[in-house]
Amino acid sequence: MSSPTPVTTVDAHELILRETGYEVAELTSADIADYVALVSSAYRGEGSKQGWTTEADLLGGQRLDVQMAEDMLAEADSVILLARDAEGRAVASVYLREPTDGEAYLGVLAVSPLGQGQGVGSALINLAEAWAAERWGAHSMRMSVIGKRAELIAYYERRGYERTGEIEPFPYGDERFGVPKSDDLEFVLLLKSLS
Template identity: 45%
Template sequence: MPHATSLTFRVATPSDEDVNATLKLVRSAYRGETSRTGWTTEADLLADERIDAAGLRAKIEEPQGVVLLAHDDAGALASCCEILRRDDELAYFGMFAVDPLRQAGGIGRQVLAEAEDYARRVFGVKKMEMSVIWTRDELISWYIRRGYTKTDETRPFPYHGLVNGKALRDDLYFSILVKDLSLR
């Protein structure tokens, strides 16, 4: 088994450098041909850009949230995620992206653990939730192996929020997963 990549974490800033690098990473992990090299692609479900610079900058500047960046020892952006404080008890985990060429090497596990720790430490929450497109069985299983529970709750897919593209299916919705962060 390869050794785990050593990561350095920091909160993204609204600088053009952070926005552009994060935008490139998120788009490469979710959409288009590059995403197909990884196992988390949504390219068969959606043909859009996932997020635009204004949307990403809004997430970075959100007072109740952060975009967490993970850089490797060489300083390259390897992963990112959004953590949004919903209320005193609950945070939301989203926009999780790992460089598709580096997936399945332990980076995702490290970033998820750091995000959970951040939510506990900084936001003081007891639970983390996320939304995953219902067709993504392999991804849902990955989160379940990391302590998340698939709830009966679903949420509509935001077809109106697609960025420069379209959905390739009309039956998409989100399954909601939750983890109790007080259990370690």
């Protein structure tokens, strides 16, 4: 008689999401339209103002388009996790890139404004951190956040992320990432130990 396969932390976090009504899977090409709509709803436009993660006061235009999403999906060193609710609606997603020198990267965390405040974002971050540590051997997780997003940075700091002191410039002039409404946008880098 063979022994049962041990449950990993990734499995445990997927189970937590499932028990609260969400199924999580790796993004496929069939999910692209839903993914783009989800990210747009979380970050841009009037609809995004229903949620607290909106960037609509800082940036106009798009956050993501189909070509950008397809390019992300085609990356060999990354994965996008997509959570759907019981009705099959895309409600949350997160982009992960494999570690460089032990540091994985977490980006484009999106939760539909209608799904915010229900714990799915936090549960998805927990899953992402476990994924990076268990499947890729990452010892830490890195992310970049627009410096003016004080409430969002505070949220990540409560989750154990710390400012590194590093700053990255905003890609002014590349409207694929949005149309800035001010000339002083920049990214602050955050880092969390996963050990």
